[in-house]
Amino acid sequence: MGRRVNVIGVGMTKFAKPGASPDYHEMASDAAKLALADAAVDYKDIEQAYTGYVFGDSTCGQRAVYEVGLTGIPVFNVNNNCSTGSTALYLARQAIEGGMAECVLVIGFEKMEKGALSLKYTDRANPLDQHVDTMNRAQGVNSAPFAAQMFGGAGREYRWRYNTRRETFAKVSEKARAHAANNPFALFNNRLSVEEIMASEEVFDPLTRYQCCPPTCGAAAAVLCSDEYAKKKGISSPVYIAAQSMTTDYQSSFADSMIKMVGFDMAAAAARQVYEKSGVAPKDVDVVELHDCFTANEVLTYEALGLCGEGEAEKFIWDGDNTYGGKVVTNPSGGLLSKGHPLGATGLAQCTELVWQLRGTADKRQVANARIALQHNLGLGGACVVTMYRKD
Helix, strand or coil, rough: CCCEEEEEEEEECCCCCCCCCCHHHHHHHHHHHHHHHCCCCHHHHEEEEECCCCCCCCCHHHHHHHHHCCCCCCCCEEEEEEEEHHHHHHHHHHHHCCCCCCCEEEEEEEEECCCCCCCCCCCCCCHHHHHHHHHHCCCCCCCCCCCHHHHHHHHHHHHHHCCCHHHHHHHHHHHHHHHHHCCCHHHCCCCCCHHHHCCCEEECEEEHHHHEEEEEEEEEEEEEHHHHHHHHHHCCEEEEEEEEEEECCCCHHHHCHHHHHHCHHHHHHHHHHHHHHHCHHHCCCCCEEEEEEEHHHHHHHHHHCCCCCCCCCCCCHHHCCCCCCCCEEEEECCHHHHHCCCCCCCHHHHHHHHHHHCCCCHHHHHCCCCCCCEEEEEEEEEEEEEEEECCC
């Protein structure tokens, strides 16, 4: 067991639509400066920096960090699909835990373009070719955006297995919009009813437009440190990482199940490892930020994280157990569905929200008496990072 790792500073920019944001290095440096100010740490005290992004050249991390300071420290560029931000956080946590550094900076950022992501490659193997082959066997392939076909197909498989109503998936988006109404950092702050969500254009059954996260630009950052460093800085009772796990695809990912292909087994395994490491049970978690790239994935993830039993997600949703006054508040930020999904920034944005929640500084979104928080960040290709935070 290594040293405890604390999160002493966080910061993020307001997310924006493609074409309406500053350049990536400006957003990233803004988030980094906010996190450093929050931690009351000078950049010269940072020993390493981990930068996560998906779109950009191999040294975009340096370009972003150089806006904050030029001190010659190692800068690591991390690219690991939609879980990139959490992967950077994972590596930074290992550096502190393993005694390689006392204080590090983690930044996630993304400047995206309009439209769905393309999976077309002409000069090399498609990194998702096994996923596409699995989808082709399980349900076929059509002209809808590939990610929507994958997660929508998983939602459809779940719906047929448990006779789940299509409205149940829309109910998740209704909750996301209600939460985002209190989040000034979210892209969408307007509420939507189940009826409005269902009436939006169909993307891939059971998903409609308002059940799919939008491409977004933004950045978020965190400062991590050891107990020794926190004491040196006079920081008492910080939020800390109680456990963290990262998994990649299993053999089951490429069988004939869309649910497993989009990462259910990765998420379930990572969650089990985190619960075992932390000694915390799912029922003890107060607040969760999970990867709701599509409403279907949120439904699946309730069960993968053990927040409800197998086949019980529909009841969990309609009973209001996923929101304020229920068993566990999920995505108080509004999640990817409402906050937006700048790929590299998402994991650090989730971290920022949960640190605010555990500090009791989340304003109108505050979950009462929150002391234990869980983060789930997933990407196809595949990787899943689950992180447990605590404030004792």
